[in-house]
Amino acid sequence: MPKRQHNWLSVPKSVLKKDQGRGFAVVASEVRNLAQRSAAAAKEIKGLIQDSVAKVEEGTGLANQSGETLEEIVTATKKVNDIIAEIAAASQEQSSGINQVNKAVVQMDEMTQQNAALVEEAASASESMKDQAQSLKQQVTFFNLGQEISPPPKKRKKKNAPQNRSPLPSSHHNDDDDGWEDF
Template sequence: VAEEVRNLAGRSAEAAKNTANLIEESMAKAKQGSALANESGTILGEIVTNSTKVADLVAEIAGASREQAEGISQVTTAVTQMDQVTQQNSALSEESAAASEELSAQAVNLKDIVGGLIEIIGGRNEGDTKVVRMPRKALAAPAAKIAHKPSAPAAPKKAKEVKAEEVIPMDEDDFKEF
């Protein structure tokens, strides 16, 4: 019986030793787990901080993208307006060219008429006609009279009979310059 008690006491001591070892290992693992949990908490805190920074950067990028879109819209509007102005200038240039051609044709026609008048008045047309420039005021006065004619027909006045020689003297050589 003593031997049995001894065996039982030895086994109890060994079991107590094993239990103590298991408790120590569990405590060491608990400390290690606690340290890992603290480290994980620190890392999660850094992740939250970095996530906040990323969210702020994304918000800034979104704001910059909106501003850039507005700028592009303004540039598009400006380019459209420039295109319209260019088209208007082109149309005005074409109109100016057409008016220039018309004026050129009228100048040629006027030159022919003046040449005919010179032939009628002076009896000569040698092609060396000299252009006489009249001051603008002298040209504007008859144009103003024509522009301000009354629209209602005036009562016919009795015209004074004038001889052609009095209006256009044929014996003078004043028109040799033409």
């Protein structure tokens, strides 16, 4: 009988082994499922990483392009500032030139006004002299007795000893007129 007991004892072990085998199969199946899901997740993560890398590279390219564009803008801004400074300097020079022209025009206007005043004074003086000459002529004709006016007698020249002095400048004196003038 002892053999029979032995059989009885060996049955539950095989059942236990069978149950253990099923448990391992379930665990193995779950591990397989988990491995498949992990592989799928890893594949998805790999795709996301590749997408991210592509987007980072694109962003880096855009950032570099933006940097270059900003450098161009800074350079263009400096050029515009230089041009504005040149325009301001030229405007200042032109303004200074215009001020000088304005001063010259004002001076010319003042001189023109002075000249006009002098011309008026000269015309007035000329008119006055004309009137005085006319009056003098009338007064002289009043005294005219029908005789011709003779020049005053000539003065005799004295002969003196020569002197070391330089001669006085002589005016060209015409003895015929002696300062008299006909009207």
